[in-house]
Amino acid sequence: MKKHIPLVLRIIVAVILIQTLRFKFTAHPDSVYIFETVGLEPVGRIGIGILELIAGILLLIPKTVWAGATLTLGLIGGAIMMHLTQLGIEVKGDGGVLFTTAVVTFILSGMILYIYRKDIPFLKLN
Numbered sequence: 001m002k003k004h005i006p007l008v009l010r011i012i013v014a015v016i017l018i019q020t021l022r023f024k025f026t027a028h029p030d031s032v033y034i035f036e037t038v039g040l041e042p043v044g045r046i047g048i049g050i051l052e053l054i055a056g057i058l059l060l061i062p063k064t065v066w067a068g069a070t071l072t073l074g075l076i077g078g079a080i081m082m083h084l085t086q087l088g089i090e091v092k093g094d095g096g097v098l099f100t101t102a103v104v105t106f107i108l109s110g111m112i113l114y115i116y117r118k119d120i121p122f123l124k125l126n
Contacts, residue, residue, distance in 0.1 A: 006112065006115045006116070009115075010060060010068075010112060012108060013056075013059055013069075013072060013105055013108050013112065014056040014059045015056075016101060016105050017053070017055055017072065018053065018056040020049075021052060024045050024046065024052075025049055027045070030092055031045060032045070033092060034087060034098075037086060038086050038087065048075060052072075052075060055072045055075060056068070059072070059112070065112065065119065066113060066117070066119045069109045069110075069112040070113060072105065072106075072109040073109045073113065076102050076105050076106045080103060083098070
């Protein structure tokens with residue numbers, strides 16, 4: 001059972017990343033509002049969506065899990081900072097769901113990176 005936990009964590013994070021893409025790529029009004037508020041509409045919305053798609057795919061490929069987790073930490077770290085500095089915890093009456101999801105995704109990505117730290121090719125960890 002313990003060997004399946006890393007795979008479950010990877011799938012959870014990949015699903016979170018990939019399921020949000022429909023909002024970014026279809027210019028959902030909530031997504032447009034968020035990216036307009038932080039001054040990144042439309043290029044940031046599309047660019048970040050593409051990077052999140054790449055991160056989600058990397059998380060599902062065994063040899064690139066570390067890269068997917070690292071990319072996710074960077075992307076979601078940026079999202080958390082935008083919530084804390086410009087958007088607020090609650091966005092358009094969502095009760096803080098987007099922020100909470102970002103924090104959970106960040107924590108899970110950190111756990112994944114820790115689990116797969118020995119796979120990082122340029123670090124010499126035993």
